[in-house]
Amino acid sequence: MVQVTAGDLDVGLADIGPSDAQAVLLLHGWPYDINSYAEVAPMLADAGFRVLVPHLRGYGTTRFRSEEGMRNGQQSVFAFDAIALLDSLGISRAIVAGFDWGARTASILAALWPERCCGHVAVSGYLIGSQAANAAPLIPAAELAWWYQFYFSTERGRLGYDRYRKEFARLIWQTASPLWNFDDATFDRTTASFDNPDHVDIVIHNYRWRLGLADGEAKYDDVERRLAQRPTIAVPTVTLEGDSNGAPHPDASAYRPLFVGAYEHRIITGGIGHNLPQEAPRAFADAVIGVDRAAIKAGWHAEVPSVR
Template sequence: MSEEVNRRNFLSIAAVTAVAVEFPLIGAANAQADKVAPAVKPGTHTSFAPFKQVDAGQLNVGYAEVGPADGPVVILLHGWPYDIYSFVDVAPLLAGAGYRVVMPYLRGYGTTRFLASETIRNGQQAVIATDIVALMDALKIPTAIIAGYDWGARTANIVAALWPERCKAMVSVSGYLIGSQEANKKPLPPKAELAWWYQFYFATDRGRQGYDSNRHDFAKLIWQLASPKWNFDDATFDRSAEAFNNPDHVDIVIHNYRWRLGLAQGEPQYDALEKKLAAGPLISVPTITMEGDANGAPHPEPASYRQKFSGKYEHRTITGGIGHNLPQEAPQAFAQAVIDVDGF
């Protein structure tokens, strides 16, 4: 549930109406004729092939990969408190359509580790995006379709905005999520502030200790609140919860949320990138934004971010009680969006 909603979106009055199209779980109106993702029951798949590891930038990145090695690349990015199993049903659909699908654990999750013990455990938005560019360099991927939700959607937004030559197209759940510390200083209406309760909890030492001591139960609560109509079972949750046992997980999560509120400093080498992001850059790459009709996490209305996308664009609202973890709850709709945006 950690979408860093651009606070200006909460408070602004949208001047442009979003192109809102409702899609059921099965089918898509404008799918490419030769590439239609088949229907799949969420939870059909439960595992990946053995994970891979590669040194990239500051990290030794753990990732799963499926599909033909010479296929067009799709990079799928997860959020908090989730992991790459959000894409366990999406990946086979895309691989079947001919894509090479790469799903990395973000810093602080799963089998991803820092190469040096002295590296600052930094979770600010720019550094996570630079991790993905470094991964692409390490895997010799010049350009890719990048798709994600939550932290992953924000990271995709940043790569698309700052390195558009590396992003062929994008699928972003909850739209435009690039934020700034300055914008986050502005208080929200009380109801909106309530939705960010965990962010304020993490701002305290008690919150850090509480999250560290109760990672499993804390994350499960977030899943329930963010996707109130998703009846996931214990096995589904436990597969993802393993990723939170990463030794750097708590440090990254706490720094991420404290940085947003200006309670923790970023690193100077990212100041120039953050300055660009704080200006709210437009995204020119072809984009499909998505939203579940039952998303219980804080998220902006589609009309508030339509003007941020200057290239070919479409918004899809996915019906059927779909919550925050859209790829895992509606894998066919998410995979179809990736296939379709490739044809824009």
């Protein structure tokens, strides 16, 4: 583990593998942390990659460099954090991969900053959203799956999450991955990351922003407008889905047209739920290796023009 100054943050991350190798940026979600990649990362390092696994803002040892300023959790800010980290490490291009919040961030990078990417792996496919799209009501059964989003919109929900962070995480783990038989030691390693002083603010703002109940920062407005238009992704991509994912997720057919480059979708069987890299680490590592090969075949490792 190392600490790296990057943009607004002092980022805690695991950095393993050859320093001059092809970089892979692995991004976690909520309520999870870098331990989702505890087995994936050494697999990829053994395969010859430099593997970077950062704690997101509000998690683990990542801290804001200033006590002042907004604790912003809107979707675009995590992509800017990732770019700042790559810049700080002197890495021009990386394979970007993730699940949950991390999948959304990886897709934003691939969509708007393809010149910084040379491969893209996303669990549950295309998760880029917008406040306008999120304003549209779903059928009641689908709304039920998002119960915590509405809970977090209240002050009672903020207080409840602050008081019961670990109990909340256990419930989400169990419902999102109903067949994952994780032990207490695995759970405790991750939930220690939620003791971060900014964790609750980031989580609550993330979900309130999605529903239009909290403002983002004006400097990200243009990027959010572009993301709301559902930009296509040309970066070579592998999308993954577990056969027992209990969390809300789109059907693969809904996002297939949004990937316009080399593309493959893989269903991972065996009772695999939402936290796919931790439940099926070999399958996730193989997807990263596979997308790297696809990128080489497609010539994507050569320089590509910016779309900004």
